[in-house]
Amino acid sequence: xxxxxxxxxxxxxxxxxxxxxxxxxxxxxxxxxxxxxxxxxxxxxxxxxxxxxxxxxxxxxxxxxxxxxxxxxxxxxxxxxxxxxxxxxxxxxxxxxxxxxxxxxxxxxxxxxxxxxxxxxxxxxxxxxxxxxxxxxxxxxxxxxxxxxxxxxxxxxxxxxxxxxxxxxxxxxxxxxxxxxxxxxxxxxxxxxxxxxxxxxxxxxxxxxxxxxxxxxxxxxxxxxxxxxxxxxxxxxxxxxxxxxxxxxxxxxxxxxxxxxxxxxxxxxxxxxxxxxxxxxxxxxxxxxxxxxxxxxxxxxxxxxxxxxxxxxxxxxxxxxxxxxxxxxxxxxxxxxxxxxxxxxxxxxxxxxxxxxxxxxxxxxxxxxxxxxxxxxxxxxxxxxxxxxxxxxxxxxxxxxxxxxxxxxxxxxxxxxxxxxxxxxx
Amino acid sequence: xxxxxxxxxxxxxxxxxxxxxxxxxxxxxxxxxxxxxxxxxxxxxxxxxxxxxxxxxxxxxxxxxxxxxxxxxxxxxxxxxxxxxxxxxxxxxxxxxxxxxxxxxxxxxxxxxxxxxxxxxxxxxxxxxxxxxxxxxxxxxxxxxxxxxxxxxxxxxxxxxxxxxxxxxxxxxxxxxxxxxxxxxxxxxxxxxxxxxxxxxxxxxxxxxxxxxxxxxxxxxxxxxxxxxxxxxxxxxxxxxxxxxxxxxxxxxxxxxxxxxxxxxxxxxxxxxxxxxxxxxxxxxxxxxxxxxxxxxxxxxxxxxxxxxxxxxxxxxxxxxxxxxxxxxxxxxxxxxxxxxxxxxxxxxxxxxxxxxxxxxxxxxxxxxxxxxxxxxxxxxxxxxxxxxxxxxxxxxxxxxxxxxxxxxxxxxxxxxxxxxxxxxxxxxxxxxxxxxxxxxxxxxxxxxxxxxx
Ligand SMILES: Cc1cc2nc3c(=O)[nH]c(=O)nc-3n(C[C@H](O)[C@H](O)[C@H](O)COP(=O)(O)O)c2cc1C
Ligand code: SF4
Ligand code: SF4
Numbered sequence: 001x002x003x004x005x006x007x008x009x010x011x012x013x014x015x016x017x018x019x020x021x022x023x024x025x026x027x028x029x030x031x032x033x034x035x036x037x038x039x040x041x042x043x044x045x046x047x048x049x050x051x052x053x054x055x056x057x058x059x060x061x062x063x064x065x066x067x068x069x070x071x072x073x074x075x076x077x078x079x080x081x082x083x084x085x086x087x088x089x090x091x092x093x094x095x096x097x098x099x100x101x102x103x104x105x106x107x108x109x110x111x112x113x114x115x116x117x118x119x120x121x122x123x124x125x126x127x128x129x130x131x132x133x134x135x136x137x138x139x140x141x142x143x144x145x146x147x148x149x150x151x152x153x154x155x156x157x158x159x160x161x162x163x164x165x166x167x168x169x170x171x172x173x174x175x176x177x178x179x180x181x182x183x184x185x186x187x188x189x190x191x192x193x194x195x196x197x198x199x200x201x202x203x204x205x206x207x208x209x210x211x212x213x214x215x216x217x218x219x220x221x222x223x224x225x226x227x228x229x230x231x232x233x234x235x236x237x238x239x240x241x242x243x244x245x246x247x248x249x250x251x252x253x254x255x256x257x258x259x260x261x262x263x264x265x266x267x268x269x270x271x272x273x274x275x276x277x278x279x280x281x282x283x284x285x286x287x288x289x290x291x292x293x294x295x296x297x298x299x300x301x302x303x304x305x306x307x308x309x310x311x312x313x314x315x316x317x318x319x320x321x322x323x324x325x326x327x328x329x330x331x332x333x334x335x336x337x338x339x340x341x342x343x344x345x346x347x348x349x350x351x352x353x354x355x356x357x358x359x360x361x362x363x364x365x366x367x368x369x370x371x372x373x374x375x376x377x378x379x380x381x382x383x384x385x386x387x388x389x390x391x392x393x394x395x396x397x398x399x400x401x402x403x404x405x406x407x408x409x410x411x412x413x414x415x416x417x418x419x420x421x422x423x424x425x426x
Numbered sequence: 427x428x429x430x431x432x433x434x435x436x437x438x439x440x441x442x443x444x445x446x447x448x449x450x451x452x453x454x455x456x457x458x459x460x461x462x463x464x465x466x467x468x469x470x471x472x473x474x475x476x477x478x479x480x481x482x483x484x485x486x487x488x489x490x491x492x493x494x495x496x497x498x499x500x501x502x503x504x505x506x507x508x509x510x511x512x513x514x515x516x517x518x519x520x521x522x523x524x525x526x527x528x529x530x531x532x533x534x535x536x537x538x539x540x541x542x543x544x545x546x547x548x549x550x551x552x553x554x555x556x557x558x559x560x561x562x563x564x565x566x567x568x569x570x571x572x573x574x575x576x577x578x579x580x581x582x583x584x585x586x587x588x589x590x591x592x593x594x595x596x597x598x599x600x601x602x603x604x605x606x607x608x609x610x611x612x613x614x615x616x617x618x619x620x621x622x623x624x625x626x627x628x629x630x631x632x633x634x635x636x637x638x639x640x641x642x643x644x645x646x647x648x649x650x651x652x653x654x655x656x657x658x659x660x661x662x663x664x665x666x667x668x669x670x671x672x673x674x675x676x677x678x679x680x681x682x683x684x685x686x687x688x689x690x691x692x693x694x695x696x697x698x699x700x701x702x703x704x705x706x707x708x709x710x711x712x713x714x715x716x717x718x719x720x721x722x723x724x725x726x727x728x729x730x731x732x733x734x735x736x737x738x739x740x741x742x743x744x745x746x747x748x749x750x751x752x753x754x755x756x757x758x759x760x761x762x763x764x765x766x767x768x769x770x771x772x773x774x775x776x777x778x779x780x781x782x783x784x785x786x787x788x789x790x791x792x793x794x795x796x797x798x799x800x801x802x803x804x805x806x807x808x809x810x811x812x813x814x815x816x817x818x819x820x821x822x823x824x825x826x827x828x829x830x831x832x833x834x835x836x837x838x839x840x841x842x843x844x845x846x847x848x849x850x851x852x853x854x855x856x857x858x859x860x861x862x863x864x865x866x867x868x869x870x871x872x873x874x875x876x877x878x879x880x
Binding site for chain 1: 464470
């Protein structure tokens with residue numbers, strides 16, 4: 001049986017599944033329920049200085065897609081609205097009662113060294129395993145010069161990270177905001193500041209929908225709305241890409257990554273880990289289904305690892321990173337074409353109309369001698385774009401088959417159409 | 427000791443009746459409709475559309491439901507099939523659109539097109555919306571004979587195009603089989619009437635009730651007074667069993683009883699036998715059997731002379747009546763009606779003798795010679811209906827009206843041998859279904875419109 005135990009920058013937990021800093025980790029009661037359910041660790045809901053902030057009603061908006069609820073999730077909540085003392089006391093208690101779990105404290109205080117110094121001392125006193133610097137909150141806090149207002153300025157990221165490293169023995173994880181053009185800038189800054197790890201992504205600035213009756217962005221608070229932070233399944237591809245960019249960046253080498261964003265299943269976790277994450281954090285999936293989902297995440301990951309022969313997550317950690325390259329490094333002589341399995345085909349015609357209307361007119365709509373619909377790929381026309389495969393509602397009915405072009409690997413850098421091509425090395 | 431038939435009223439309580447005659451398939455609510463709509467793949471050249479006799483653009487209307495454009499969905503449906511609401515309730519979808527749905531191939535469970543169609547059209551009716559506007563008056567007048575699905579569909583389409591339509595209907599109420607022929611539990615809450623009001627709501631349609639062709643008005647007169655005529659006469663004759671003594675009391679026509687039941691203000695007031703035998707294999711047989719069972723008959727048996735696959739009632743309808751406690755006996759035909767000893771009122775039915783049947787080597791139905799008898803207080807004949815052209819006989823016009831296999835001959839435009847006379851529905855050849863009648867009426871109206879504008 002695969003070993004799921006996790007060592008993230010020296011912080012140990014029985015599995016790589018942590019709860020992200022958010023309502024599920026806002027207080028002892030929730031956190032204890034989570035740990036009982038089997039979560040490997042938690043990042044406590046972000047602490048700030050007293051007096052605590054106040055939150056609005058309501059706080060959430062959600063995207064439904066084809067009957068699936070909470071396909072994307074949006075919140076206008078701020079950091080914890082409970083007094084600092086209460087939180088610290090509870091953290092201390094939880095760490096004492098659950099010594100084998102990772103208890104990380106998320107922090108956000110004004111951008112001055114004294115403030116950080118003061119709070120770090122108090123967090124250290126709880127026995128917590130590490131801190132996460134919340135430079136990511138995209139709403140409310142950034143207007144006060146905290147959260148993503150800091151995360152969007154690499155120099156500030158570096159400076160605050162350095163203050164923290166200088167003022168605590170605890171490992172420092174810097175949580176990055178995705179609301180920035182190039183995620184490498186703050187990641188490299190965190191590294192320069194001495195961060196042990198980065199965690200990403202925090203939420204993406206968003207307006208989840210407009211209430212067309214009240215004519216206001218949702219969630220509507222007494223007739224008005226504001227932009228919020230977007231998360232949940234919809235953001236996973238964005239998060240995955242950002243994690244991968246940092247993982248393959250030579251300047252970020254050695255910087256650990258805690259993957260966050262839309263993770264809901266063991267498969268999501270396996271993907272993040274293979275693309276560079278040392279562990280993963282979950283928020284929306286837990287808020288949608290409760291803490292019990294961790295059971296399947298753990299057993300699913302272990303079963304998959306057994307099947308693939310991975311004894312620990314270490315053996316597939318970063319396994320996909322070398323294959324994540326720039327476009328110009330892709331082989332232009334590689335060819336695939338679509339193949340339709342006529343036995344599986346249900347004759348919905350979706351492949352045909354997608355290719356006919358919007359791609360390369362490479363599928364023929366035919367009728368057989370019994371006037372039954374039949375869709376066939378015109379091999380010579382197919383460019384191998386895989387649109388048909390994606391729109392086909394039947395698993396494995398359309399597959400992309402490799403075709404031998406008889407030509408060796410060659411990419412854009414040497415392609416005759418490239419005005420800036422390099423001469424191929426002889 | 428029993429000495430006569432056990433036929434009585436009020437076999438079930440009013441409360442039981444109310445629940446058993448409620449909707450057989452409760453309508454979808456918004457949530458279930460959205461989930462169901464999301465199952466539709468929005469197929470290209472969708473097989474379901476091809477299987478719908480009225481060519482409703484099914485993927486488009488389902489997509490409109492999914493996007494929350496329910497009114498748009500209803501418009502798409504009603505534009506192709508003005509009785510989309512009724513069809514959603516009565517179409518044998520398991521042999522039409524839903525049978526063709528690609529989801530069957532994939533997972534044996536089609537998108538429930540009929541239920542979604544009902545969801546959209548109900549919504550429009552519930553909001554009292556009228557999506558159709560009459561075109562400016564053309565000054566042309568068309569007579570429609572028969573206010574059933576074919577006649578009303580034709581009338582609506584013509585009125586929409588700006589023609590003035592007068593509908594002649596022999597019965598006291600309009601609707602045809604929708605009003606008189608469909609089982610009560612398929613159309614609770616007076617749906618047929620609401621649909622009729624909706625159809626008439628477009629304007630330009632005048633109803634003349636109690637006016638029978640051949641009695642109160644002749645085809646020649648209509649041809650003289652109108653620019654075109656549409657005949658939606660339906661079938662007017664219930665077939666006989668062809669055994670002796672069919673006039674015996676207790677031997678009834680299923681269609682008559684179903685009509686009575688639809689018109690009854692108190693269903694419990696209809697006399698129902700303890701033991702009932704239904705003879706036939708179509709929708710009517712299923713409907714009469716199920717309804718008499720719901721009205722409190724103890725034993726109801728359908729006897730059909732061929733096997734389950736030969737029945738024109740679909741497998742689903744057979745299952746449905748069986749799940750209501752009706753027994754179906756296949757492969758037997760009636761031989762003899764046996765009565766109680768005659769009294770002053772004549773002879774009343776006691777039992778029926780059947781002979782087992784089989785197919786011979788040439789595939790012809792033959793009796794085996796073996797028999798059995800079933801006790802029956804009432805027997806309902808549901809062996810089909812026919813079109814008897816008495817209404818159009820003995821008048822110069824109708825002499826020229828060509829017939830094929832006992833029905834009025836029409837071409838693709840539903841035009842008869844008389845160029846200004848069109849016909850559709852059960853009085854012409856084709857599927858005897860509401861949805862087919864609607865299509866006939868629609869196609870005839872298009873052709874008439876083209877002709878009148880030419
Ligand atoms: C309601 C809500 C409150 C959140 N509050 C915080 C917070 O206080 N501090 C923080 O670092 N991230 C906060 N987040 C962001 C999450 O920790 C996480 O980064 C983000 O939701 C992406 O993960 P997910 O897709 O699994 O939800 C919050 C998210 C939500 C939905
Ligand atoms: S009219 Fe009848 S056959 Fe046509 S789509 Fe509607 S339910 Fe199906
Ligand atoms: S065949 Fe089924 S899935 Fe395809 S369009 Fe029709 S209802 Fe939708």
